[in-house]
Amino acid sequence: MSRWFAHAVMPKLKRHAEIEAEVYLHFGLCANFQKVRLGEQYPFMRGRRPQNGGPLPAEQPWGLGYVVCPACEKDFHCLAEIRDEKLTAVVPDLENPPFMADRELPGVIDCPGCGSHKTRFQIFDGYHVGRLLCDESACHHICLVRHNDAGLPLEVDYHPQRVGIIASTNT
Known part of the structure; x- marks a missing residue:
């Protein structure tokens, strides 16, 4: 699992409310637990391809993440958007179901x-x-x-x- 995580406010699937949660991101440099906030520079490994920790291409700015809701403990996957090497958005991934079924x-x-x-x-x-x-x-x-x-x-x-x-x- 990735060691990068972000704090993000995002819509919650079931209640259509917003939650603030730690989002575990599955791309980029993954050597240490470190936080990235929305709007901050995202840590990538220089000189590497995206599948090896390098920057995401501008035409494909989405990476995978995972969240456990702090309120109800339900899990879900999310997509993190990187624009100009900054974390710009985190949204639920409705095409990738959670680990725990309802x-x-x-x-x-x-x-x-x-x-x-x-x-x-x-x-x-x-x-x-x-x-x-x-x-x-x-x-x-x-x-x-x-x-x-x-x-x-x-x-x-x-x-x-x-x-x-x-x-x-x-x-």
Whole structure:
């Protein structure tokens, strides 16, 4: 996990309120825990490509982050915008569901990997993307599923278009 984090005020998914939270950022120089506030210079490794901790290209200014709400302890992913090498915005990422589901429905979708009915469909409040988990011992397929407001699956093995999103492991 990244060692950079920012304090940001951002909209909260469920209550449409704003929260102030620590946002763990998954790109740039990740050697030490350090804070970056909105409007401040973002620390990148000079002479490196974006996937190795270098600056994000101007035409692709978004990087991935992770937040746990200090009020309700729900987690969610976010996108951080870097313009002119400064942290300019942090917004929830509605195409990348949290780690912790709000509810699960067993067996509503067959596994696209093995066809098994031994599946769990995880639904996340505020999202139109859920996660399908196969519990078949020989498969264990995991994929994203776009669904409607009623939680009914629309598109299995959904792959969000991530134009401009660059994550870095900085190894």
